[in-house]
Amino acid sequence: MPTGVAMRDARRQLFDAAERVLLRDGPTALTSRAVTTEAGCAKGVLHRHFSDFDDFLAAMVLDRVTCIERQSEALHDASGAGTVAGNLADALVVLFDSVAVSIVGLVTFRDGLRARLRQVRPTGVPVLAEATDMIAMYLRAEQDQGRVAADADVDTLAPTLIGAVHLQFADRESGPPDTEAVRNVVATVLAGALPH
Template identity: 55%
Template sequence: MPTGTAIPDAREQLFAAAERVLLRDGVQSLTSRAVTAEAGVAKGVLHRHFADFDDFLVELIRDRISVMRARSAELMSTVGSGSVVDNVTDALVLMFTSVATRMVGLITVRDELRIRLRAAGHEGVPVATDAAWMIREYLAAEREQGRLRPDADLDSIGLTLIGGGQLLYESGTPDFEAVRRLAVSTLAGAIADHAR
């Protein structure tokens, strides 16, 4: 790409390239050089749009969290309809793409990235924490509808679903039934008798 040529949607192009590198080569291979090479742009393009590589990673993760929040609205639209297990299973399948799993790994190994994300107001391990919040919010709404038992421990259920989902997806994309079994076993004691 010649110097000085404008690149339409450079941020999205760089984000997509970073996701491809993460999926193909893993967390340890994600560098600014790998991202710009994958995107087919000069290294300076990344630095024109971001203060440094960790700034780029923060924005990548925040962008992907916004996608997850849009999925949260979709999940909330299912409250009171269908099966709670099926709704949770579908949400886990949508949330736990291979990229999301790799991003959790990225946040875990890069101290500076975690520090910057916390400074930007993100708690815990962003992506995983956001996913747990999304599931908990949905389950709380289902409990209000009477489809979950009043004494259901939503925090523990949410963490178990997200932790279990993360482990299932760590070694590749599991089949739908494996994700559903996780939802069934985790929610078994929480679903109200009349909602089974």
């Protein structure tokens, strides 16, 4: 690998490279060597920015959490427009069509990464916990506008939606579901929660 060549935003380039490896080859293939090879840099670049590989992976997961937090703001801003089921289906497709499903697998696969993440986020599975919060916050905003029934159990609906759609996307054999399949699941879960 070349040395002495400046990388613009090395952290971002390393995260992007890791996500490509993760999506293409799965969590077992994600090593520091695979990441730096994919990024086209020397292995020392990763260790110049992170104390070890689990530190790098934890930072990558937390970077993805930040992306979900931005998506959460956009979904919240959509409350009152479109349809509740449509807004949720679109948000869930964006969420799970990204690297999120692979990151959940990575967190499950690596004990050291889980331990590192527990120091920062002691409860829940990172990415899934933030996604659940995003859905719950949106549903509450729609409740405030009367577009979700006042007695709807948002704290049950949110993880139900996350779990059901996550299972659709987690099937690596048949590929991701189409948007219509996600819309059907969302509509089914929300059937009793939307005013007629």
